[in-house]
Amino acid sequence: MVKFTVKKNIFECSNCCCFSPTLIVIPALDPVHLSPASIAYLLKYTLPYSIRVLFESSVRNCDGFLVKETDAMNILDWKTKQNNVEVPFCPARVVLQDFTGIPAMVDFAAMREAVRNAGGDPVKVNPACPTDLTVDHSLYVLRIESIFGKNATLFFFLILEKLQWSSKVFKNISIIPPETGMAHQVNLEYLSRVVFEVKDFLYPDSVVGTDSHMTMVNGLGILGWGVGGIETEAVMLGMPVTLTLPEVVGCELTGAASPLATSIDIVLSITKHLRQADVAGKFVEFFGSGVSQLSVADRTTIANMCPEYGAILSFFPVDNVTLKHLKYTGFDKAKLEVMEAYLKAVKLFRNDESSSREPEYSQVVQISLSSIIPYVSGPKRSQDRVAVNNMKSDFQACLNEKSGVKGFQIAVEKQNDIVPVQYEGNEYKLSHGCIVIAAVISCTNNCNPSVMLAAGLLAKKAVEAGLVVKPYIRTSLSPGSGMVTHYLSSSGVLPYLSKLGFEVVGYGCSTCVGNTAPLPEAIRNAIKQGDIIACGVLSGTKNFEGRLCDCVRANYLASPPLVVAYAIAGTVRIDFETEPLGNIYLRDIWPTRKELHTMEEECVISSMFKELQEKMEKGNKRWNLLEAPESTLFPWDLKSTYIRCPSFFDKLVKPVSPQLIENAHVLLYLGDSVTTDHISPAGSIARSSAAAKYLTNKGLTPREFNSYGARRGNDAVMTRGTFANIKLLNKFIGKPAPKTIHFPSGQTLDVFEAAELYQKEGIPVIILAGKKYGLGSSRDWAAKGPFLLGVKAVLAESYEKVHKSQLIGIGIAPLQFLPGENPSTLGLTGREQFSVLFPPELSPGMTLDVKTSTGKVFSVIALFENDMEITLYKYGGSLNFVARRFL
Structure with missing residues (x-):
């Protein structure tokens, strides 16, 4: 590594990256690769702060394979490359919540099993990225006294021993004790570092997690957002998140809010403005005199809402308000001084003085806080x-x-x-x-x-x-x-x-x-x-x-x-x-x-944060008394209705050319704005559902069904719960219901029952959908469930980006109708059979031909945005890809 000193906050070198109290350290790129003009561009504050974090990560993690020098250069040239290139991002850490964290642990356990069965060493299967899992994210409200205290999480005492096994056996896994707090809240109050320090090596904190609320940390100046459980597992295993180099919308806040307006009113007002500004798929970055009037609590609430207006994240750079907040939440003076010096040195500290120069943005949205009144x-x-x-x-x-x-x-x-x-x-x-x-x-x-x-x-x-x-x-x-x-x-x-x-x-x-x-x-x-x-x-x-x-x-x-x-x-x-x-x-x-x-x-006051820290570090009596085996492989309980070994790794396949989807029936014909709630509901299990029938056959009573969220470690329940939302509107049925038609027999059945029949008959199935397929929370089971139902492809007018990535990550082809086309314009009823013709070699964004049993032929776009997505699809998804890396 090459070392450089800092003088008057200007680097005496042609690069910048990580910083210790006395040294600028560059771990990957040789300085000659960055021209003086590029450095001048960076030091003139022209890059948005959020893009500077992406740049720092690309330099620090550059290995010539997953992260290349051209990636760093593309990020540095953000002004001309935005929307035109894909770039990798290696977050500093991962946060899991129980909804997707528990099945992630189940997948890791199953991966160990598969690697062992394929002749590999299961001990090698460990997260490479520091990962925290919180248990308290999901709560079923019952006004009763349970054997573990009032309103304890119902599945708390049923699977915590399994989580204890994960924390003992896997490296780089930390489990937050129960009765502490939920993922995004604990992430803010305890897990966030703002600046990472590893062996006197400093770099910006950043995070991805399996929850849409992960964006809250952007209010602390920490770059982070929610991704699917499938993508998160890949990140845990050392792979970067890939994203299109985004546009960055600058949101200028001015004025002061009404005394009667709460932060929620401010949030809803900003949500409306940003939704109207069309920030979907973009970064939002806040600046202006009004920013300094918002507390960190206000900022995190605003940042949390970005999934509602479609942005990837909403970023508040670290400033004096942030440092003041950190002072009251347990950061000691010496650490804050180093943090401030580092952030200022690498140009990640926002100067709230009116004379300071703001970065250049793709567009600017102006919002006057004084215009905000209370809303619902x-x-x-x-x-x-x-x-x-x-x-x-x-x-x-x-x-x-x-x-x-x-x-x-x-x-x-x-x-x-x-x-x-x-x-x-x-x-x-x-x-x-x-x-x-x-x-x-x-x-x-x-x-x-x-x-x-x-x-x-x-x-x-x-x-x-x-x-x-x-x-x-x-x-x-x-x-x-x-x-x-x-x-x-x-x-x-x-x-x-x-x-x-x-x-x-x-x-x-x-x-x-x-x-x-x-x-x-x-x-x-x-x-x-x-x-x-x-x-x-x-x-x-x-x-x-x-x-x-x-x-x-x-x-x-x-x-x-x-x-x-x-x-x-x-x-x-x-x-x-x-x-x-x-x-x-x-x-x-x-x-x-x-x-x-x-x-x-x-x-x-700071005592509350200190108390929380003690509680998290010491755990609680029930948690500390739990005993779990320390075996290399997970001791599966075949009688458990909460945790089963999933079938994702039954065959660790080598990459193959995409296979023809031939004579597929349409499992569901859906409209616009189908959410991940429609695909994989998180609420209680209805007594008449396919999942309820399964649990009843296992000897459970309706009182013991619990919720889909609690049973995400059981693929049999979750597959039966796929498309089980009572508000699902399937055009084959004509009214909200989790039903569909099995066309060979003409029967109207639960979606799972119809899919099960198709699989027994060896008939592949696809899904037809309208615009914005996969809106909502980033749920891995919204992709895993359809995969286990036998869905080979989704044909939609457009997709929510995270869900599209999850489909690829599980091995389902996301196909998009050509602009201006949809099932109606093409004269499709959904009752036809469809064949999708794949060429021997896929390329990003290429078109494919689709033939129907009526003789109609039309083209669709294969929504693979880069070679990595094509590679993952050839492997049958990212889970198989990362599992094979251990072989």
């Missing part, structure tokens, strides 16, 4: 914002509108219907707009102390004013970590939240992924009897129709204090400006910014 979002999509003062009239309009993205099409004469219902000895009246679920959930917003304290202080003032919440409303509070409970308790507001029904039910995803305790039967019956448009109000960021339960048809996203306010009101048909809550108005009990600031200073 819904009733069906997170991008549909509704000003709080317009909520009552907007819901009325939704009742009138035709069924669609907002409308419910309720006849005028039925819009004021009232259904009386007896509950716990009292009579209540349900009507359109009544609230039956109100949840302050673990998703991201709870990490912001200001909004959570606002909810608590509002609850305190409400209780003191004699206000209550109707008992039939399913209220819950599931913070992202114990830190939230700590400061809610120490501030004295937690008992008041509890009095209104917002009791802490645990730490992890609950209501937002459909893990909601069932509504009282009397309430369910009344809603169905009166065809009532019942509502849920959540403080989350995701809003997918049908997620809560089948009788809640309107779902609004709101800030935590507004969730409490609407729960007290009991309906969304209220104008808070003119209609009181009991005998007072909302404005009378709404916390002021001064109150919140004082409470935050008193409660959100």
Whole structure:
């Protein structure tokens, strides 16, 4: 390595990369490969900060094979190469959550088994990249005492011993003890380094993870985003993430927000602006005078929303606000000084002075914070914002509108219907707009102390004013970590939240992924009897129709204090400006910014972060007492309904030319915006589903079914759960249902049953779809499930990029109709049989011919963007590719 000194923050060399307190170190590229003009370009601050992180990684990891010198040069020449080249990115670490982390551990265990069976050494199968797995991400809300304490994760005591095995046997794996916090929250509070230091060698922290909320860390100046479980496993094994060198949209924030606007209002406003600016598939980077007015908690909440407006990530470079935050979260003075010196030396520190020069961006979006007023979002999509003062009239309009993205099409004469219902000895009246679920959930917003304290202080003032919440409303509070409970308790507001029904039910995803305790039967019956448009109000960021339960048809996203306010009101048909809550108005009990600031200073202090660190390092009694074998191979339990050895590695194939897909039937004919929730639901297992039949045959009762998220280590359950969403709209069926037609017999069956028949008959299947196939969370089972159903290809008008990559990573061909073409324009019914003709050698973006049994021939684009994706497809996916590397 060549060493260079630093003088006046300008490098006395023709390169820059990693830095120690006294030295600039360049591990890979010879300085002559970077011209003085290129260095001048970099040092003039013209590159966006996020691109500088990509550049640093490419230089540090350059090995001439996975990362080449041309990759570094392409990144440095970002201004002309954006959107035109693929570049590799080697993150510093990986974070897994239980939804995809547990099946990843199962896959690694299965990979060891396969490598052993193929004559290799299973001990070699280990993650190469430091990996943390958190257990507490998924939570099924039950108001009961379990044998392990109130509302413990149901599968906690069923598989933790298996996780203990992973932590003991695999190198570079660290498991975060249960009852600590969920993935993205723990990532922010404990795992984030901002700057990595390994043997006195410094480089920027960066991360990928199996959760869409991973983008939160960008609020700390850490480059990170969520990828599929399949891609993540490849990264764990030392492969880079490949992405198109992105456009970077500069988002300039100016002005100051209204005192009544919470960070959630700011988030929703920015979401709307960026969605309108079309930032899909791009990086977003924030700058301007308004940035310094946002706390790190605000920034992480904003960064978390980027999956909702389609960006890969939303980046807030490290600045003085970041350093101040880190000071209160346990970083010692000496470490902060080194961090600041390093970041300034390598031009990764944002100067918040107005005179500082901003980077060049692909485009600039300007947002004035002073224009932001309180909003909610819904009733069906997170991008549909509704000003709080317009909520009552907007819901009325939704009742009138035709069924669609907002409308419910309720006849005028039925819009004021009232259904009386007896509950716990009292009579209540349900009507359109009544609230039956109100949840302050673990998703991201709870990490912001200001909004959570606002909810608590509002609850305190409400209780003191004699206000209550109707008992039939399913209220819950599931913070992202114990830190939230700590400061809610120490501030004295937690008992008041509890009095209104917002009791802490645990730490992890609950209501937002459909893990909601069932509504009282009397309430369910009344809603169905009166065809009532019942509502849920959540403080989350995701809003997918049908997620809560089948009788809640309107779902609004709101800030935590507004969730409490609407729960007290009991309906969304209220104008808070003119209609009181009991005998007072909302404005009378709404916390002021001064109150919140004082409470935050008193409660959100460094001791909480120190306590969290101790808790994570020491674990807990139950976790520490668990015993697990330390055998090289995993001791599979053939009776387990939670963990099975999957069939992905039954044959470790050598790369072959793509095979003809011949006379394939269409398993499903889908429309636009099919989400990964539609493909692989995460909620509870319906009693009539194929997965339920399987579990029943294994001797389980419906009470023991648990959720799909809990059973992601069992391929038999997950395959049966593929396309099992009750809101799936298959054009063969004509109404929402997880059904399809098995064309050889003409039977209408569950999707799994039809696929099973096709496989027994040796008939391949494909999927027809519209635009934006695979939107939503980056779930590995959204690709693994179709693969195990026998799906060979998907033909869609367009794809969500992460899901498209996962299809390739499992061995499914993503094919795209030519521009302006779709099944309708081509006259396809989906009842034909299809043959896809592959040439001996694929090339990126090439067109293929498709023949149908009716004689029609049309062309599609094979969405392989680079040679690596083609290589993975030839191997049958990335899992087989990385497994063969150990042979």
